[in-house]
Amino acid sequence: MNRIFSFSLVLVVSFTLPGYAQRKTIDQRVDSLMKLMTLAEKVGQLNQYSGREVTGPASDRKNYLLNDIKNGKVGSMLNVKGVKDTREIQSIALQSRLKIPLLFSLDVIHGYKTVFPIPLAESASWDLDIIKQSAQVAATESAASGIHWTFAPMVDIARDPRWGRVMEGAGEDTYLGAQIAKTRVLGFQGEQLGAVDRIMACAKHFAAYGASMAGRDYNPVDISEQQLHEIYLPPFKAAADAGVATFMNSFNTFNGIPATGNAYLQRDILKGQWNYKGFVVSDWGSIKEMTPWGFAKNLNYAAEKAILAGSDMDMESEAYKKELENLVNNGKVDLKYVDEAVRRILYKKFELGLFDNPYKFSDEKREAKVMNDPKYKDIAKLAAQKSIVLLKNDNATLPLSKGLKNIALIGPLVNAKRDQAGSWVVYADTANMVSVYEGLQKKYAKNVKLSYAQGTGIDDALTNGFPEAVNAAKNADVVVMVLGESWDMSGEAKSRTDICLPGQQEALFKAVKATGKPVVVVLMAGRPLVFNTIAAQADAIVYAWFLGDQGGNAIADVLVGDYNPSGKLPISFPRNVGQIPIFYNYYNTGRPVTKPSDIRYKSAYIDSPNDPRFAFGHGLSYTTFAYNDLKLDQATLQKGQSLKLSFKLTNTGKVVGEEVAQLYIHDQFASIVRPVKELKDFVKVKLKPGESKVINFELTPEKLAFYQEKIGWTTEPGTFKVMIGTASNDIKLEGNFELK
Template identity: 60%
Template sequence: MIKNKITAILFLGFVLQINSVSAQKRAVDRIDLKVDSVLKLMTLDEKIGQLNQYTGDRDATGPITNSPNKLKEVRDGKLGSMLNVRGAKETRAVQEVAMQSRLKIPLLFGLDVVHGYRVTFPIPLAEAASWDLAEMENAARVAGRETAASGIHWTFAPMVDIGRDPRWGRVMEGAGEDTYLGSKIAYARVKGFQGKGLGNLDAVMACVKHFAAYGAAIAGRDYAAVDMSENALWEYYLPPFKAGLDAGAATFMNSFNTLNGVPATGNNYLQRDILKGKWGFDGFMVSDWGSIGEMVAHGFSKDKKQAAEQAIKAGSDMDMESRSYLPYLAQLVKENKVDIALIDDAVKRILRKKFELGLFDDPYRFSDVTRQEKEINSAANKQASLRMAEKSIVLLKNNKQTLPLTKSLKKIAVIGPLAKSEKDMQGFWSVSWQNDKLISLYEGLQNKVGKQTELLYAKGCEITDTSKTGFAEAIAIAKQADVVVMAVGEAYDMSGEAKSKANIHLPGIQEDLIRAIKATGKSVVVLIMAGRPLVFNYTADNADAILYTWWLGSEAGNAMANVLYGDYNPAGKLPMTFPRDEGQIPIYYNHLSTGRPAKNDQDTRYRSAYLDMQNSPKFAFGHGLSYTTFDYADLKLSTKELSQQAKINISFTLKNTGKFDGEEVVQLYLQDKFASITRPVKELKDFQKVMLKQGESKTINFVIDKEKLSFYNQKLEWAAEPGDFKLMIGTASDQIKLESEFVLKDE
């Protein structure tokens, strides 16, 4: 009887699954029929209009070509989308104009919602330092809800470019240098933005960008060329894009750079062969701001007319602000230089998303003022930002358990150019608001210490000062205190798009200020606020404790205060390598070996090493301390000989051996010791974030299978080769606690 019931339940589940798949297919078929019916009604000019996107009059993110008759063009059906129009009232007003067009095709409204909409979250690179996928998905979920409630259908995020060069300002917008971690984060963020799926009123379309390899710009100069092997492209730079696609990303954005001589915007191989061909992407591709027209400056196109031809043929569906498609595509079709089928395919991709969003049923369904007022800037959203900010902080150094601070401190000196800053806590690529309120470090400490502790303050210097006139006051203040908390780093607009820097040292005379305060003999805790890895060797060597706090968003000061006092035990780990000097860049943990490797920092004779500097970074990928300590022990492998179809079960014991409850990010690395293509010295292949109470132990389990051992071989085939592998488990890429080896057998 029980067996029959189980069989019946399984059969019912199977039937329901089949019915669900069938229902989804029917829904897709219905939308396709609707798209085709609209397409048949459209003139060529109306079709081309759908491929055209203009900016509104606020929040411009590139050079604007004046268009005094934008609303007339909307009314004439010459526009498919607008960006930088935000707010339920504002989007409704523009959509009403679109409803006066002949076919009443609704507009899409897009905005760069990169790390929060009304409530600002930590910059993406900071969030990546949390290694907390669920929390990052939730951050994108909150941003998606607030964005959708403000009449916006589409965010130009996440940026999933792998960034190995901290001179490139846009590293702040990504997930760091590692392909595995970056892919996991890309998937989580797309899921967060899109929620339960397009059509839900709290979901926005994600846009995975920038396709592709933008993060490898030569010398870290934004918009510069990229030149790399096919193997590097497929192995390191494409996987996060595939992860975003697998998460269901509605749209992609191409990139400004050339790739091996061909601009990405006009790159058939990237957009047609890989994305829409091999990967089967059925959403649409939008150009980056003006990138179609910029192919002229690249020397790839003679003029905008040729650029329009090359872009549409290569698979760029929507022209963002280059004004190339609208003037020239119709003429190109009439001259038989562009097949109308290419226009139709691009239009259908865009119309399909408008149907999926439900805009044809109700063009104003996202423009609800009441829902906007209820959703944005809520207490729950601020709490999510605080939680994300706490998890993003990385404890780089903590000599003699300087941190956490004790409640018994009578006087704390808060010194530095960022101690009372609010605006800088917002970071680059944030949505601007009038009368916005962010929490500075000083205010966060005020909220924390109450009346029992006196806060003393001195700025000391500005971020880029060359004058030391403020040092005397800062020194006098420091001498009165029990401990000094220093807030240094970058201004919010020093990292981001078009913010490449040849010198990434801590700006101005800030390290001189730290040196002067350290000379007082007081215990010095340094908080570094920035959008990229910086060089700060004196501070790294001499400060008693260092917290890397990035730009943490709306609740920055409260998060920093919670960590300083131990109400949150920091667990962040660096998602990028921190160099000792710019001369080491690019520097990243998963580099290839060499025929003459340096075995240590002193081994420089006829070795791959510098004469004047160590090879090793200042802080390695994956580095991050805790107020507690963890012990790794008792590594076990279920087998040391793995067949192609089998798996290795790995276990070890992790114990919290310190005095605080805390989280540890356990990192698993592999090395393929001998292969047909030289493999990296180590590669992150899995990780777990584990919470342990003081004294608690837990058995941690990992599984290694063929997929984790695979790579792109000389024929660009994804395959695992038989041979010897090294297993490494640790707390950072340079802090390996457990090691073993195993063999993948040839079958």
């Protein structure tokens, strides 16, 4: 006991040293602690349990977990939240011989108490400031509730909207995804771990889970090395460079090897080439799941493959707990692999300051104060406003006219609250959620009559509510239909083969549209949907995703014109499932379609155009913007130099608006085929009516590099096209330069 006490006292004092000295001191503290640990205690640090049963009623499982915690056989708990429970369980961990504190973790995906738009929706804002703010609020609330660590951001690039987890990410583009990955990591963590209003982030799922075959969860991935490095890894590298504390491996295979047991991904790339210093946690049960994959014949072999491959912490497989000691004692696993994993985990616990104060994040007064901070609602509302994408607006149908007397609100999601929150919600408190009906009710008070008819359910085969809906439309000046998915139709294990509007919703639209009244459609979903009849016939379409607590207020602001929408699509919207996967940065092929009228023996469909219904980067505004005067400061770009581009952006409309100007390039000839376009930069600019601003971009040889197997990242001399526009399919300015 005296030995442990003096050890703790010395390290508390030395931990206050700044900079490099502080890092060296944490290393020393980890070394000192590990000298005291038995193999069983080391293995315990690699074991993570879900805490649902710990805080529940008495059971054999609860007793089992509590005994393991008390005996130092657990390093982390997930699914425990709130100061009361985290403090209570931490106190049990401190009864262990070495009193090593637990890490408490949770899936805080898009908000903790305050629910923000789903990540895909926030990505549609193309606004890094608001994305960072939402992560900061989520971190502040989580930390005040005793949470140390979130399993976010998900940085998987996803090109298949059938995949339910597309809602958790930033969409289809590598560059946009990398910028958002970095931003969310910094929002969750701050500049340095240890602040009581920040938590550890986790970049997931490493790697290429977004390329899961057939858009199905837990499925294999079959892509080239070039695609892995060029498309799927850069957001993870951006997260690592931003200092993300942890990585989570993925459920998929790569090159036939499950990611959890894939040494190429975890040791060669992550911990080798990238020199990553944080730790890797398995996804739920993914170590034991290597057995049904047919990769590990039993749990013993699965534990061996996982630890050797670089998976540091075992989430809910109990593989390390049950097998690792024997593997070390039998000489199948060198102790150095266990020590490395333990060292990485302990380092983060010291960095968070948990050894100095295990209850640092368990302050009831701070929890009560933070959870009731009214300014978070304002941030959530702004995030929701910025996430809305105006897909269509024929004849300036929106914003709604000031002289309206009667608005018909029709559809199964008009009064939706729980659905506004989407999947992966910590607190689904509908009392804090605002429906579209409530949002418009606040806007119009008693000045405009709001007539409501549900018409049909979200996934309902019945049409007996159609007559009431049609009658409401006939008596209205304008119709607002709120349609889409339910909250539990997207998210993990929510893959769909049919991503059309479910049930009878499109039939309801046809019936309402037949009245001849103007119809505005608000669509809520966690993914791109297929809605061809609505796309063709609706007067205006607002894509609202799932916007969180303040969704109804934000949608109402956009509909009445109190907020000018500025969102842009972070993912392509297909015309039909047969086009999937569909994305803007495709390869041209040897027989490209150059004229839609000429598809004979071309790379084309005979029953559908090649292009998406709505393209990556698309999004309208209530104002208009002009792009002029593209200038390149030089015609050639040399190694070690940068090319500066500028153009003038002007608000040519009558209201204030924000525009997302997008920079694309095309490498016209290279030793491997290059995409027709690649996003390389963007900027979001707010302009008053008639106001102009000169926008500057910069290109370096590094931004022009591509990946070649056996060579790695490289640049080649050649001619490049530069394109600037308002969407990937709406290029306003073009130029050329040569890379020497």
